Amino acid sequence: MPDARGHFGPYGGRFVSETLSFALEELEKTYQSLRDDPDFQAEFDYDLAHYVGRPSPLYHAERWSRVLGGAQIWLKREDLNHTGAHKVNNTIGQALLAKKSGKPRVIAETGAGQHGVATATVAARLGLECDVYMGAADVERQKLNVYRMHLLGARVIPVESGTRTLKDAMNEALRDWVTNVDDTFYIIGTVAGPHPYPLLVRDFNAVVGREARKQSLEQIGRLPDALIACVGGGSNAMGLFYPFVEDDEVAMYGVEAGGDGVETGRHAAPLSSNAPRGVLHGNRTYLMSDESGQVSDTHSISAGLDYPGVGPEHALWKDVGRVHYVSANDDKVLEAFRELTHMEGIMPALESAHALAHAKVLAPSMRPDQHLVVNLSGRGDKDIMTVAKLDGVEF
């Protein structure tokens, strides 16, 4: 647990302009009063079961495991959730908080669009007004999700400033929130941002790890030897890892976006490239920035991982060595994307393909009686245009 002011060791905290302090204190109070409230939990669990479709299966990718010739690979199928990714767990939770707070409008930031779609979905269901900020570069590369959000009744606002990606969308969402703080609930999509967001997003996504733990015991007969998940802000990894943190025998790997390779500087891998500590978007964490403290441009084939920072609890886990943070380059990610699609008939999101790319590295170094759980955080439908473009296919 973070300390009373939301610090995970030296990370986290609440670094925001004064106008937002009140809203964050209010949110913290609301959440504290509901966190252990059985009625709230029951409502959340009901929605996860009947609206999201949980529990998601733990699937044994037998054919791919055999081909790789090492550990047994299991996929936690978050891609089968309603809206197609783990993001919906958190938006269901935060939408309940928005409802309890009596705010008629929600806003969100999104990179690949998965969080935007999940937010637009819950907003449609609850009859809330919904605006989603999205970097203009991401609007371009994620047209399908932009259209999905429009169909759901949300407004998508392209952000032209900065690098025109996820971090700029988050800046713009914060500006909106400062201006409309009286009637607007900001649904943050990852385990970053000011306290209490890293805590509550973790709590809402931890259902992934709780299920995976139970399913492992039932289907494997013991806990897995290793977990792998991709890390942008780090919400799906947090969700899978958190319920296993005390299980020292379970190794954990967080896979960041290596882009063209961390040595080229064109990447989005603050932890595995040893970026300095910094403060952005309300929390202290590892943050890619230059010597003057200007936030660096990032690069990734996957819009959802294209972020220069990472959630503060991941920063702490790096320091204490609980999780190994590595990176996968774009070319290896595409290779893993194609391989899983061919061998298992499952098309992963490019984000999740980062985790799969590391599974390809790790599995062959392990024995066939060892078990690896990979978080398949989302499905690849949204990325078909990106892959098609690389294949020279036009529609």
Added chain:
Amino acid sequence: MNRIDQRFTELKSQGRKALIPYITAGDPAPAHTVGFMHALVEAGADIIELGVPFSDPMADGPVIQKACERALKNGTTLAHLFDMVREFRQADATTPVVLMGYLNPVERIGYEAFADKAQEAGVDGVLTVDMPPEEADEFGPILKERGLASIFLVAPTTSNTRAATICAHGEGYLYYVSLKGVTGAATLNAADVAKRLAPLRDITSLPLCVGFGIRDGATAAEVAKVADGVIVGSALVNRIAENADTPETIPGQLTAVLAEMRHAMDALSS
């Protein structure tokens, strides 16, 4: 005595209110900033807030965001900023200078190094937009040791309890944000501001200065009736933006905007 406290003491004895312009350092290019600072003083500035350009200025609107982009594109660094203040001090030993910006550039060079360099350059105060007093345990004392004032924001949404905490940590002056929103947003409501400043008077002796939404002589005078100082940013930065291609015309533009405000504010006390 810190130059900021000195200045407010003088203003009080003269029955005048502080006029505090903000410009982003290095906008449109580092070579112009010191000249702009002198022009602002000539037009009646009492304190100068010098913005530290940042790649992700989340609390600012498009006007100051673009100023940051211009400054960074033209290579402005923190080292330049200290040089600017040092150069400004050669000709002006009395006008207080406050650095205003975001925490990450400070974190990157380190609190001690930042404070040493700021003090050595002749800076008087530091306002870090995204560092509330609760997170200032380490930085606050480092600034204090060097005689640099920690300036904090109070917002319309700030509770009275929080305002008391902020006042207890604050030095120099209190920056009251007149609006919910980002810099350069809608016009402020002077009656609302007056209502909010009154309880602050009961809990602090710090001068209360008001920023956000002040765009001309009329709004400046309205605010000066109830506040100890008026902070103006986007109205000036707009002029810099409009004339970025002809920087030699900018000092005259800044002077015109500021002189109108000075005149309107001083008319109150005469």
